[in-house]
Amino acid sequence: MRLKEWEVTIQKIVDECNQKPTIADSFLMEWRAKLGKEPNLLQPFQIDEIMREVRSRLSSNDSR
Numbered sequence: 001m002r003l004k005e006w007e008v009t010i011q012k013i014v015d016e017c018n019q020k021p022t023i024a025d026s027f028l029m030e031w032r033a034k035l036g037k038e039p040n041l042l043q044p045f046q047i048d049e050i051m052r053e054v055r056s057r058l059s060s061n062d063s064r
Contacts, residue, residue: 006050009035013054018061028054 003010013031017024028051034040035047042050 003049003053010050010053010057013050014057014061017054017058024058 017027020027032047035042
């Protein structure tokens with residue numbers, strides 16, 4: 001899986017989490033569910049890969 005193909009989605013998730021930092025965990029769970037349904041139908045390991053990238057970007061934003 002190439003994360004570059006999902007760059008727009010990853011950035012959208014990061015931006016939305018940054019707007020609502022107090023509910024980030026529940027928000028990420030909602031996104032996990034969305035990615036597993038139509039039209040994406042991603043496999044769990046693909047969703048995990050996207051979520052790891054989102055969390056790493058959120059962590060790097062926190063350390064700035």
